[in-house]
Amino acid sequence: MIDLRSDTVTRPTEGMRDAARDAEVGDDVYGEDPTVNDLEARAADLVGMAAAMFVPTGTMGNQVAARTHTERGEEVLIERESHVYKWEVGGLAQLSGLQPRTIDGGDRGVITPEAVHEGYVGEDVHRPGTGLLCLENTHNSKGGTAISSENIDAAADAARELGVPTHVDGARLVNAAVALDVPPARLVCEVDSVMFCLSKGLGAPIGSMLAGPEEFIERARRHRKLFGGGMRQAGIVAGPGLRALEGRDRLAEDHANARILAEGLDEIEGLSVHDPETNIVLVETTEPATDFLEGAYEAGVLGVPFDDHLVRFCTHLDVSRADVETAIDRIATALD
Numbered sequence: 344m345i346d347l348r349s350d351t352v353t354r355p356t357e358g359m360r361d362a363a364r365d366a367e368v369g370d371d372v373y374g375e376d377p378t379v380n381d382l383e384a385r386a387a388d389l390v391g392m393a394a395a396m397f398v399p400t401g402t403m404g405n406q407v408a409a410r411t412h413t414e415r416g417e418e419v420l421i422e423r424e425s426h427v428y429k430w431e432v433g434g435l436a437q438l439s440g441l442q443p444r445t446i447d448g449g450d451r452g453v454i455t456p457e458a459v460h461e462g463y464v465g466e467d468v469h470r471p472g473t474g475l476l477c478l479e480n481t482h483n484s485k486g487g488t489a490i491s492s493e494n495i496d497a498a499a500d501a502a503r504e505l506g507v508p509t510h511v512d513g514a515r516l517v518n519a520a521v522a523l524d525v526p527p528a529r530l531v532c533e534v535d536s537v538m539f540c541l542s543k544g545l546g547a548p549i550g551s552m553l554a555g556p557e558e559f560i561e562r563a564r565r566h567r568k569l570f571g572g573g574m575r576q577a578g579i580v581a582g583p584g585l586r587a588l589e590g591r592d593r594l595a596e597d598h599a600n601a602r603i604l605a606e607g608l609d610e611i612e613g614l615s616v617h618d619p620e621t622n623i624v625l626v627e628t629t630e631p632a633t634d635f636l637e638g639a640y641e642a643g644v645l646g647v648p649f650d651d652h653l654v655r656f657c658t659h660l661d662v663s664r665a666d667v668e669t670a671i672d673r674i675a676t677a678l679d
């Protein structure tokens with residue numbers, strides 16, 4: 344089976360398994376796990392922030408960030424197809440008493456400064472006030488679009504002028520950086536916090552990083568504890584995370600494989616493929632997405648439905664160029 348459902352499905356490499364076994368550990372709630380401390384320092388450095396904190400999942404990183412930036416009842420300005428709004432079980436409302444105000448980011452999920460100004464709500468006797476702007480890069484639902492540093496800067500600058508902090512859900516920030524050929528830090532130099540995942544394209548089995556200023560991360564540690572994410576000998580998972588960070592240049596291969604997949608699938612009658620910018624390929628299907636996926640599954644290829652006639656395939660560490668070519672052949676035969 345060629346599993347293109349997500350880049351979350353990768354199995355740890357031998358090096359990651361070695362790193363888990365050999366990790367020096369301590370109690371991380373006391374700040375005493377040397378492997379976690381090392382990972383946090385390197386992650387902060389990668390994104391050019393003063394501090395970083397290890398969290399078990401991207402969802403927790405985003406939700407802790409939202410809680411740490413805001414007061415209960417405030418509004419969060421957020422793209423309407425974004426993961427934090429759509430795929431995190433309404434966590435903004437459930438966990439932090441926040442009210443999302445959605446903005447349409449168009450085909451690529453880009454939030455413009457105009458949209459920030461338009462969506463902003465000043466606090467008064469009737470209105471809650473905007474407490475946070477949340478951006479996503481790459482934008483998953485829009486097909487892994489790599490949003491440029493200029494676009495991110497412009498939105499964050501607009502928010503700052505209004506006194507609103509910006510958080511970036513950068514689950515795939517390193518994919519964006521590789522695609523745009525800029526250091527990850529360049530993509531977040533104007534924002535207040537960023538979450539990025541080790542467990543997606545980077546291939547780690549578990550873990551994400553939340554980065555920001557020292558004082559922000561210090562407060563975020565309390566919210567991580569509150570949300571049940573204070574881990575003990577977490578070096579066991581941070582060790583593989585360090586290996587994942589070291590291998591980040593490899594993401595260019597996933598992007599090249601996504602392009603090969605897109606070109607191959609686009610030749611098949613009944614499919615129309617969006618040009619991939621990173622490792623996500625969106626495919627429009629003439630037949631219902633679930634029927635198409637059933638045929639693909641029987642032929643030995645897995646993907647996920649994104650809409651009634653829209654399917655997502657994702658390339659990653661565990662699929663080679665040859666696998667991608669086989670996947671194209673299998674789907675072509677299934678649709679024949």
Ligand code: TLP
Binds near residue numbers: 349399479512540
């Ligand atoms: N995304 C998963 C699914 O939940 C859709 C996937 O397979 O792509 N931000 C973004 C942009 C994400 O894509 C995801 C996971 C998360 C946050 C949450 O990360 P985890 O799964 O670690 O909580």
